[in-house]
Amino acid sequence: MEQNRCPRCGNTDIDLFYQGSKGWYCRACIKFSRVLLSETRQENWDDYPADLDSEYRLNFELTDHQKIISRQICKQMKEKDVLVWAVTGAGKTELCMEFIQQCLNQKKRVAIVIARRQVVLELAERFQQAFQCKVIPVCEGYTRDIDGDLLIMTAHQCYRFFEKKFDHIIVDEPDAFPYDGNPVLQGIVRNSCKGTMLYLSATPDSKLLENCHVLQLFSRPHGYNLPVPVSVYCLPVFSYFYVFCWVLNRVKQGIPFLIFVPTIKDAHRMTVFLKCRFNVKCCTSKTKDKDGIITKMKQKKISGMICTTILERGVTFEGIDVCVWNADHLTFSSASLIQIAGRVGRKASRPDGDCLFLCFSRSRKVDESIQMINYANNTKMSIMSSETQ
């Protein structure tokens, strides 16, 4: 074997190497087509356009906290990977714009990697409005044109760039599926970058916290605290009645709501139960018209939605309340509970709101998530590196 490391995903497990007719290749990332271990070619990007207007423009001004973190990103990225640990709705996207502008000024190639395809398209639109340069989304259905100044893509699409390599990569929500816990995807993204990486997360894992400079931003632009969830313990048989009363209260006050349940089966059951009295819809990974239902919810054509963890991140509804039914279920991790709680109070028009964790038994994950939100409310902002932790 010429070398025992995959040039694309960085796999070193020899059980996953195979000697074919053309030589040894890696089977860990074989779904992205074969890469021989001997392939070490480095391609260059096309010449960078000389006159590029790289300055970004926003319709609003960043808060003082955001400005400090933004400057710190530019400074710290020269030395080491940086993790921006910011609460949900803190404006993580806007925080990295100054850094992107700096990269474009220095004629460096930069890419943003996101877990979900829908978010890629939304973010590409937002970045195109902010930057004058050519912003290209690369995801399923958008793979023909991959030559732009700023690329925004899903993690899977990074396999196209392991030969060219970016100067810097920004990974949004590295704790989200499918990037989280997938060494092949993580390896592919790592190998597509020759410089340092910037991670943006509300719920980072210990590995990221250890290996990066950490910049914490625990305040939202409107300045209000994150709504702290209330955990209620009750017997499963009474839980439906409790949810019914909770929904009735919301409907009376005209507040839209989301009810998170652990499984698709539970979602259907809860929908059948609530539908007899309220105007609600169900949204799970199996729902065909997800976008249509979300739009109806945004337009307030329905009172609320029953959903699984599919809507735990990446979606913003104005002025909603949230209930997590069976919050102690295995499906919900403390990270996902924090993300769910983060759906509440995102807009300045209603910066507070109710978040209810309905549990059948005492759960450490529920307690941890509430502690974490309290910690975020008390901290607001801090800058620390792995050495100082």
Place this chain on the structure above:
Amino acid sequence: MQTTQRCLLCQVKLNDTQSLIQYIVKDCLCAVCRRSLKIKRKTIQIHDLKLTGFYEYDAFFSDCLIQYKECMDEALQDMFLSEVKDWIFLHYYHCVFLCAPSSEEALAKRGFHHVKKMFEQCGIPIVECFKKIEDVNQKTGSLSKRKEIAKSMIVDETMIPKGKKLILIDDIATTGSTLLAMQELLGKDRVKEALCTAIHPKLLSDFDKRRIHRRIY
């Protein structure tokens, strides 16, 4: 070829995930993947050609085939037909397999002949006597297209051994056009049978509805 301790498809460790029979026959897949690859031997008659397929062509099989052909995962060569190789040997030990052609470009890129590699484990001699001289889109099975396919390949008669029964082999029969074109090149009296790993459901439904015999050519 090296032995692997992991399932060729899902890459879990094989030790705890195989049935006793799989362990004895040294299967390269875990129990879950092996169950997903469904054997469904079907024989149909397309015009003058008797065609046999061995697996059900479903999404799982399609994904496996894409990984093998398009992603060039040569390790999967033994995964296909491993359960039916003895049956093939017993029925065709006196025959010679004639391999469906692959384009020079694809062959150079892959570095191996995917059909030949699949059938090698059966222990029957395989002859690569067909050559593609140009690439033709085989998605449609119309008469004109079939003639185009026949025109796009040549046969080297000197490579075909005398006195042996000839069987055509291909990875998948989507419309049967390639196999029929191969039969046409050799002559209908010389070749009457063909094997493939799976028959496309469309072709099977055509056969079930007996439309296949009404196709005018």
